[in-house]
Amino acid sequence: MGVVVQKYGGTSVGSVEKIQNVARKIAGRYRETNRIVVVVSAMSGETDKLLKLAREMSKKPDPRELDVMVSTGEQVSVSLLAMALKDLGVPARSLLAHQIGIFTDNAFTRARIQTIELDMLKKVLENGEVAVVAGFQGMTDDKDITTLGRGGSDTSAVALAAVLKADVCEIYTDVDGVYTCDPNICENARRIDKISYDEMLELASLGAKVLQTRSVEFGKKYNVPILVKSSFTDEGGTLTTMEDEDMEKEVVSGITYDRNEARITLLGLQDRPGIAATVFTALAEENINVDMIIQNSSADGKSADLSFTVAKGDYEKANEILKKKACELGARDVVGDTSIAKLSIVGVGMRSHAGVAARMFEALSRVGINIIMISTSEIKISCAIDQKYLELGVRVLHETFEMDAPLTAEAGS
Amino acid sequence: MGVVVQKYGGTSVGSVEKIQNVARKIAGRYRETNRIVVVVSAMSGETDKLLKLAREMSKKPDPRELDVMVSTGEQVSVSLLAMALKDLGVPARSLLAHQIGIFTDNAFTRARIQTIELDMLKKVLENGEVAVVAGFQGMTDDKDITTLGRGGSDTSAVALAAVLKADVCEIYTDVDGVYTCDPNICENARRIDKISYDEMLELASLGAKVLQTRSVEFGKKYNVPILVKSSFTDEGGTLTTMEDEDMEKEVVSGITYDRNEARITLLGLQDRPGIAATVFTALAEENINVDMIIQNSSADGKSADLSFTVAKGDYEKANEILKKKACELGARDVVGDTSIAKLSIVGVGMRSHAGVAARMFEALSRVGINIIMISTSEIKISCAIDQKYLELGVRVLHETFEMDAPLTAEAGS
Numbered sequence: 001m002g003v004v005v006q007k008y009g010g011t012s013v014g015s016v017e018k019i020q021n022v023a024r025k026i027a028g029r030y031r032e033t034n035r036i037v038v039v040v041s042a043m044s045g046e047t048d049k050l051l052k053l054a055r056e057m058s059k060k061p062d063p064r065e066l067d068v069m070v071s072t073g074e075q076v077s078v079s080l081l082a083m084a085l086k087d088l089g090v091p092a093r094s095l096l097a098h099q100i101g102i103f104t105d106n107a108f109t110r111a112r113i114q115t116i117e118l119d120m121l122k123k124v125l126e127n128g129e130v131a132v133v134a135g136f137q138g139m140t141d142d143k144d145i146t147t148l149g150r151g152g153s154d155t156s157a158v159a160l161a162a163v164l165k166a167d168v169c170e171i172y173t174d175v176d177g178v179y180t181c182d183p184n185i186c187e188n189a190r191r192i193d194k195i196s197y198d199e200m201l202e203l204a205s206l207g208a209k210v211l212q213t214r215s216v217e218f219g220k221k222y223n224v225p226i227l228v229k230s231s232f233t234d235e236g237g238t239l240t241t242m243e244d245e246d247m248e249k250e251v252v253s254g255i256t257y258d259r260n261e262a263r264i265t266l267l268g269l270q271d272r273p274g275i276a277a278t279v280f281t282a283l284a285e286e287n288i289n290v291d292m293i294i295q296n297s298s299a300d301g302k303s304a305d306l307s308f309t310v311a312k313g314d315y316e317k318a319n320e321i322l323k324k325k326a327c328e329l330g331a332r333d334v335v336g337d338t339s340i341a342k343l344s345i346v347g348v349g350m351r352s353h354a355g356v357a358a359r360m361f362e363a364l365s366r367v368g369i370n371i372i373m374i375s376t377s378e379i380k381i382s383c384a385i386d387q388k389y390l391e392l393g394v395r396v397l398h399e400t401f402e403m404d405a406p407l408t409a410e411a412g413s
Numbered sequence: 414m415g416v417v418v419q420k421y422g423g424t425s426v427g428s429v430e431k432i433q434n435v436a437r438k439i440a441g442r443y444r445e446t447n448r449i450v451v452v453v454s455a456m457s458g459e460t461d462k463l464l465k466l467a468r469e470m471s472k473k474p475d476p477r478e479l480d481v482m483v484s485t486g487e488q489v490s491v492s493l494l495a496m497a498l499k500d501l502g503v504p505a506r507s508l509l510a511h512q513i514g515i516f517t518d519n520a521f522t523r524a525r526i527q528t529i530e531l532d533m534l535k536k537v538l539e540n541g542e543v544a545v546v547a548g549f550q551g552m553t554d555d556k557d558i559t560t561l562g563r564g565g566s567d568t569s570a571v572a573l574a575a576v577l578k579a580d581v582c583e584i585y586t587d588v589d590g591v592y593t594c595d596p597n598i599c600e601n602a603r604r605i606d607k608i609s610y611d612e613m614l615e616l617a618s619l620g621a622k623v624l625q626t627r628s629v630e631f632g633k634k635y636n637v638p639i640l641v642k643s644s645f646t647d648e649g650g651t652l653t654t655m656e657d658e659d660m661e662k663e664v665v666s667g668i669t670y671d672r673n674e675a676r677i678t679l680l681g682l683q684d685r686p687g688i689a690a691t692v693f694t695a696l697a698e699e700n701i702n703v704d705m706i707i708q709n710s711s712a713d714g715k716s717a718d719l720s721f722t723v724a725k726g727d728y729e730k731a732n733e734i735l736k737k738k739a740c741e742l743g744a745r746d747v748v749g750d751t752s753i754a755k756l757s758i759v760g761v762g763m764r765s766h767a768g769v770a771a772r773m774f775e776a777l778s779r780v781g782i783n784i785i786m787i788s789t790s791e792i793k794i795s796c797a798i799d800q801k802y803l804e805l806g807v808r809v810l811h812e813t814f815e816m817d818a819p820l821t822a823e824a825g826s
Contacts, residue, residue, distance in 0.1 A: 072485035079482035
């Protein structure tokens with residue numbers, strides 16, 4: 001019999017009562033199977049409270065120590081959930097990353113899982129105990145505590161589902177699935193029943209906050225179906241799984257946006273080989289991820305402007321690094337812009353439908369939205385636009401790609 | 414060059430500002446020696462907050478999970494102190510029990526340290542880093558997290574000082590030393606400059622809250638001098654060390670009391686061998702410690718009354734256990750009394766001075782205090798009395814043994 005892996009997010013375990021509710025749900029499931037692994041986030045608000053305390057202590061808290069600190073949030077919630085389960089007569093045992101052996105690299109605050117040991121987990125499951133695992137955390141080979149970045153508990157859950165060869169990884173959260181776009185912006189948003197890993201990856205990395213990108217990568221790599229459901233209702237849900245024919249019928253599966261990007265432009269760079277590499281190596285060394293990149297050469301071919309986007313949280317640091325490097329790079333100036341937003345459409349159907357980009361650009365221009373940057377992948381098109389037009393852009397694209405219409409597959413089934 | 418071990422209690426690290434103060438103190442010391450181990454408690458109030466949360470979750474929180482939870486208090490404070498030290502340019506590294514390898518038995522919530530591995534600690538010290546160690550916590554051979562009971566950080570510190578062969582273990586707290594009696598009760602209380610392990614053991618176990626008993630046991634066993642000082646001033650301090658001649662000049666070194674005891678009496682027990690063993694084995698199995706014990710046989714030698722005291726927190730559980738056992742033990746009834754207090758005098762000088770007990774009982778009777786139980790050791794005499802006479806008893810004994818007078822040794826030096 002397969003192992004069930006469930007993950008409960010911060011809002012699902014946000015209070016003693018909510019944790020008791022989760023315990024009752026698990027107890028019900030335990031009557032069907034006693035091979036259950038539950039991954040838990042910190043109680044909602046706890047991680048932010050800890051981060052605030054760290055920032056009161058230090059302007060730039062040491063990342064190693066920050067991870068020691070914020071990992072306590074999950075340590076508290078797993079112990080509470082294990083207590084609640086035991087009170088219901090369900091054998092349970094909280095497990096921290098160092099107890100299981102969830103090994104990561106040593107990129108503190110954004111570590112990546114490398115291996116997971118199975119001995120302890122198997123022992124607990126064979127005892128008939130529910131394994132209540134602290135999400136978000138890992139350890140290095142040197143026994144340092146690491147954390148996996150915001151939303152890291154999703155990744156903990158999917159990685160555990162992968163190594164335990166679970167049939168499905170159930171992610172319980174405060175929404176009942178993934179929508180075609182943000183329902184707060186677009187009232188016609190529709191829940192997506194089934195979506196491919198690649199689409200979900202694009203949606204996740206583009207800013208739809210439902211799943212951490214890394215968790216979807218794990219799901220894809222190890223073929224773990226990921227079911228996102230509400231912990232408060234039993235209905236609905238979005239299953240992320242391998243691509244199938246139904247999915248390709250739709251050109252665009254979802255629209256997503258990200259307000260958390262900022263643009264940096266290096267003006268008048270010398271246009272010689274290796275310049276771009278120098279820029280992005282300098283940023284990578286500081287663990288700064290770059291998203292959209294555009295380079296324009298001048299008419300005479302002697303200089304170029306290089307624009308790219310980074311997360312807003314990395315903006316100042318990136319700016320600082322590049323201002324120091326400007327001279328070496330031969331750049332005339334470094335300018336930035338934090339008032340942009342990224343608007344994207346995603347769909348595996350794009351592969352077989354021509355002209356999707358043109359339809360997108362035309363729709364935006366029709367309502368007067370200027371496109372600042374464009375980047376594309378096989379199944380996604382992103383535009384950086386002025387932040388103030390974001391909601392308008394989302395709505396016009398949702399309409400353009402007829403996303404509020406029910407799925408053909410649904411209608412026929 | 415020897416290692417310095419310091420311990421800072423909860424009030425010393427009760428806020429960001431206080432932790433920064435502690436960091437400055439350590440930074441000053443670091444200029445003299447870079448082999449520093451600092452043991453830290455949870456920020457004041459944190460442990461109670463966590464215990465409250467646990468009790469909201471469960472009437473009888475699972476002890477294993479309770480330890481997972483409350484050990485987070487120290488995890489937060491060590492990370493904050495390490496951040497603060499690094500901000501001052503002092504290399505520092507927080508270390509949890511499982512990272513160092515502080516192994517305990519598996520008596521959750523009151524575990525005892527068994528071994529401490531030195532590899533990690535030595536590596537950190539050789540790196541010139543201040544080792545900021547989470548007090549109060551340990552781990553079992555099965556990787557379970559344990560805690561050492563209230564005040565357990567003292568024990569962590571002394572145990573580390575012992576294995577590291579430190580010259581002294583400095584305990585920083587919110588008082589500037591150990592007093593002849595509670596200054597809140599007796600305004601003539603005097604700070605003791607130097608005291609023997611045995612006396613301190615009696616004072617600690619009798620309820621003076623300055624050091625955890627277990628820490629003094631460690632100090633005695635491994636001959637680690639323990640200096641208790643205020644973290645807010647540089648003056649004063651009480652050194653607990655090996656007995657010397659000066660100490661014996663005083664008959665009574667300190668007066669202490671404990672309001673946290675309750676008395677249980679088994680009435681009409683069969684007076685046959687093994688009965689007492691049955692009673693105390695039953696309690697020991699539930700990890701209940703018994704303090705004073707009195708047994709009175711009846712005139713005909715056929716039955717006996719057995720009285721003893723337990724911590725108030727164990728009172729209900731002990732009562733419950735014994736009521737179940739009453740029949741097996743042949744006891745007529747089990748009665749209890751939670752309104753007692755224990756009043757004690759302690760001093761190595763008692764060994765060489767006769768009549769100390771008589772002076773104590775006479776002094777109490779002079780002010781009309783009835784003695785309910787008596788227990789003695791080589792260097793201590795304890796009386797259980799009605800709780801409402803406690804303050805009166807403390808004051809009259811302080812006067813009787815002339816404890817507000819300055820030490821002869823001090824006057825002569």
